[in-house]
Amino acid sequence: MRERSTAASSIPMEPPWPPLAMTGSSLWDIRKKGAVHTFQNTYQVLAVTFNDTSDQILSGGIDNDIKVWDLRQNKLVYSMHGHGDSLTGLSLSSEGSYLLSNSMDNTVRIWDVRPFAPKERCVKIFQGNIHNFEKNLLRCSWSADGSKIAAGSADRFVYVWDTTSRRILYKLPGHAGSVNEVAFHPEEPIVLSGASDKRLYMGEIQ
Template identity: 70%
Template sequence: LESPYQVTTVCFNDTGEQVISGGIDNEIKIWDVRKQQQVMHRLRGHTDTITGVSLSPDGSYLLSNSVDNTLRIWDIRPYAPGERCVKIFQGHQHNFEKNLLRCSWSPDGSKISAGSADRHVYIWDTTSRRILYKLPGHNGSVNDVDFHPKEPVMLSASSDKTLYLGEIED
């Protein structure tokens, strides 16, 4: 699969028949693996490089992070009506380092998280869009985050060369 611009993040859909990519052209592309080179959908809305994509646990939604300082949730179901961007989240920050800050879903899909250049881990409620947690501790940009599959624990990785495990209320 060839993209006209540099690709910075990828993931599979839940069936493995599609590849989802984001890059420096500010656009998310959904590719059909069976019909190589075919872009099925282009998700537009971000205004800067996309640094992370993550598929929701049920496979219906995509979370994206961008240098434009927004996280977006997109409806990627096959027959989604009209506008596919269903929610926008803010609070975390990118900066001059232009690190590839990643994002993730909680196992039940009720929360999302993203790293931030302000050295915090941000966790939002997907329904209300409220920031539930702004976890401190790192001394550098938080580049990647993940929720434990069973326990109320966050994992974060930072430019400060540390990994943190932090407990959150479930």
Template identity: 50%
Template sequence: MALVVSDSIKRAVESSADEEQQIVKKIRVGGEMVEVHPEFERTSNLMSPTMMLTGHQAAVYSLQFDPSGQNLASGSFDKTIMLWSVYGECTNYNVLRAHKNAVLQVQWSPDGSRLISASADRTIGLWDPNTGKLKKKLQAHSGVVNSCAFGRRGNDMVASGSDDATLCVWDTRMRKPADVFECDYAVLAVGISKDNDQVFAAGLGEVVQVWDVRKGQVSLELEGHHHTITGMSLSPDGSYLLTNSMDNTLRQWDVRPFVQGSRCSKVYTGLQHNFEQTLLRCGWSPSGEQVASGSADRVVHVWDEMTTQELYHLPGHTGSVNEVSFHPKEPIIGSCGSDKVIYLGELS
């Protein structure tokens, strides 16, 4: 049965002062995790230290801040993409409808003028976020499209990965993919290098494949995970790739050329996957000094990039946390979950 979002979208914004929704922060002190209640100095321009956004009618799988930090996009099992204002009351100001199945990932273009979405309806949507109009549907996959990514140079290069075991590279000015790379497994996560010359793909194969776009072949394989890889994120400077796996680890890979020795530079632990096998995603802070991940234990985990120590343990969700996203300009982290809820919270 199709899920329908009414024109009058119910929206709830609650602050951390509300005891029923209060999020207690845990930080590491002297090797131990201690609770810190939100009587702390404000560090962001959010209306309240914690904002709760509701409106989706089913699990929220993806969220991303736009490059300006003024807007947020979220994708859901309810087949919609919602656009939100980050400041003030976090108003839901548009709902994008065109997909016929769940929206599994959303991504902004480098200049914020475009939005792409990966969907279980086997398509990638290309949107104008200013008008809310669908500009184009990219169709080539024969299975669920699990992941999508923009290149960092320009607004036209897009990668997509699917259950059909293909990695597609698109020039969005064209209707057909520029390249289709055959993988050995369902592709659950994709990324593009900072120079747009390499594309990363991972999924059921437990290995990250690095494809040379010009040569059309795998130039490198990153081995170390022991289970399915569900998410990936490139560091702000493009030197490192972060991957999230069902082996309950995040791994950081050095993807610079001519690296000597192991490319797996760090391992972060503490997150959890479970029987639901949700596609949990990960991300970097703008400075590259922190990394974060979704987790099936209903907690947002944030680690120190250098030491791999967990800095924040943020409860509040009542379902799996599927994706986390750092604000591009302020110490704010966003999270979305299977509980249909989005939280925005400021970090100290």
């Protein structure tokens, strides 16, 4: 979905950054309460996140690719290919080196987004969670120490994997609908999940 920016030059694209928010293809200055730049995508964008220094935006959508945009140059820097269907969730690791992605191809992947990473940036693939005909935007999340990842699933379970072994550690039940959002507590061994059943659950893990 293409959009047109009417204020692309109203924000200085160099640090220190003003308070910014990203929605789809548009970058917003919270102080001005308006869009300050639009990045042109041929296809709809379903998930976005900033990098750790907030000078890049990472986006994913229905073209199956992850795109990295440079705020200084206002252009696409590189793309990461590998997923076979639409991207529904993106999450950056706490130290900013790795990106987690959830896709309708029923895989969750970890990508190396460091500046001088090898050309093949996909470093790990996880399986177990599923998407279905509902095509909900299922999100994903890192634990604070990076040892675990979690993702929503259409089969009503919360999936938690060990990052190193790729083994499913937990398949948490309880929801009566597709699990759309997951988040780790920043300090306690707790996973929060939200689902289409209009409920929030907290699950304790080891």
